[in-house]
Amino acid sequence: MKFFSLIPAIGLAVLGAVSVVAQQPSVVIDELRAVTVEAANLRDVVGNITLVNVIFLAPQVLSGIRTIVDTLEDDLTTIDPSTPPYDDDAAADVVDALTQFVEVQQELLNNITGKRGILGIFAPGIACSLLVLESAADALIFAIIGLIPTQQDQALNLKAFLDQTLDNAIHVYGGCP
Secondary structure: OHHHHHHHHHHHHHHHHHHHHHOOHHHHHHHHHHHHHHHHHHHHHHHOOOOOOHHHHHHHHHHHHHHHHHHHHHHHHOOOOOOOOOOHHHHHHHHHHHHHHHHHHHHHHHHHHHOOOOOHHHHHHHHHHHHHHHHHHHHHHHHHHOOOHHHHHHHHHHHHHHHHHHHHHHHHOOOOO
16 A cells, blocks of 8 residues: 555656756757758758649648647747756757757748749748747747857847748748738
């Protein structure tokens, strides 16, 4: 019977360990790298869109953006606002991963913008998807900024670069109705 009284304590210990692991800089870096890979894969799909295959690949663009948004939202849930800030070395590593994320997102968005003529019929859906992407990316970046105060200026600059590219893409696609 005493064993059963230990189950809640064991559960709390396991949950506490998971929470601590999720707050390590390496977890945030790995999450950024994973979503960067998703964006790179979608960038390649968009780059291969032609008049011949647009009807088949355009739905993949919309679902790919949704996948990226879902990943960003999942990543956001792993960041506990009460986590103490990372030291400067760890913060610099997070900014390196964030830089890669922003660069690949910008490449993806530039590819999407460049395919506006071919993707015209899908413009409203793409514009609305990009608005949701912007919201999810902003939320995650702001959460990350709370963990890296020594690199806050660099992270804010990266956010501004990404927002500018997103805003341009949304504008090119006519905005979200």
